[in-house]
Amino acid sequence: MPSYDPQNIFAKILRGELPCYKVYEDDKALAFLDIMPRAPGHTLVLPKAPARNLLDVKPDDLAAVAQVAQKVASAAMKVFSADGITLQQFNEGAGGQVVFHLHFHVIPRKAGVPMKPPASEKEKPEVLSDHALKLAAALKG
Ligand code: DGP
Numbered sequence: 001m002p003s004y005d006p007q008n009i010f011a012k013i014l015r016g017e018l019p020c021y022k023v024y025e026d027d028k029a030l031a032f033l034d035i036m037p038r039a040p041g042h043t044l045v046l047p048k049a050p051a052r053n054l055l056d057v058k059p060d061d062l063a064a065v066a067q068v069a070q071k072v073a074s075a076a077m078k079v080f081s082a083d084g085i086t087l088q089q090f091n092e093g094a095g096g097q098v099v100f101h102l103h104f105h106v107i108p109r110k111a112g113v114p115m116k117p118p119a120s121e122k123e124k125p126e127v128l129s130d131h132a133l134k135l136a137a138a139l140k141g
Contacts, residue, residue, distance in 0.1 A: 001092065002100075004050045010101035014048060021132035024072060024139045028064035031072050033128050033135075034105065038115040041080045041108040041131055045069045051102040053091040065104060072106045075138035079131075082108035086115065 005011075012018040013032065020032035023043050034042040045068050051057035057065075073085045088105040090096035098119065107115060 001052065001055055004052045004056070005100060006050065008100050010044075010046055010099050010103060011050065014046065014101070021128045023132055023135045024068060026064075026068065028061060029068040031068055031106075033123075033132050035122055035128065036119040037107075037123050038105075038118065038120075039086075039107050039109060039113070040127075041076045041082070041135065043072050043076065043106045043135065044103045045072060045106060046101060046103045052100050053095075053097060053102050054089060055091055057102050062102075065102070069104045069106050071139060072135070075135055076106060076108040079134045079138050080108040080110075083111040084109040 009018065013020045014030060022030070022032050024031040028049070029045060029047055031043050031045045034044050045065050047057060047061035047065050049058065049061045051061060054062070069087060073087070076082055076085060086107040086109055088107065089103070
């Protein structure tokens with residue numbers, strides 16, 4: 001497996017070099033909206049520590065990300081009146097991974113509504129801002 005590339009897009013977001021629609025942050029993990037959501041509220045949860053994917057992440061960082069994914073999933077159920085949550089995580093190109101910093105996709109789902117194809121359409125900034133604010137507020141409790 002190739003080594004971690006610190007120039008990947010999510011590493012730049014983590015360093016504050018690129019913007020994101022932040023939903024949640026703690027000392028180990030960051031959650032922000034996918035700009036090409038497969039459903040409204042589609043959120044990405046990342047460890048702050050460098051990890052290419054599931055195959056090289058440190059167990060503690062993986063545990064921290066899983067805990068944040070669970071928090072985001074609970075908040076998204078309420079904010080989007082969801083009927084369910086799809087959790088996705090891809091490893092290496094053959095596994096569907098495009099950005100090589102480990103991330104989990106937390107995707108709120110409505111019964112009978114299919115997900116859009118991956119990375120098919122950029123959402124409007126005002127919609128992303130609104131969804132991020134609502135999710136962040138729900139996560140603050
Ligand atoms: P994957 O590596 O296959 O899990 O997919 C990467 C996801 O990241 C894909 O759903 C689109 C999203 N994405 C790509 N570029 C950006 C970006 O610059 N910002 C955000 N928030 N999401 C991005």
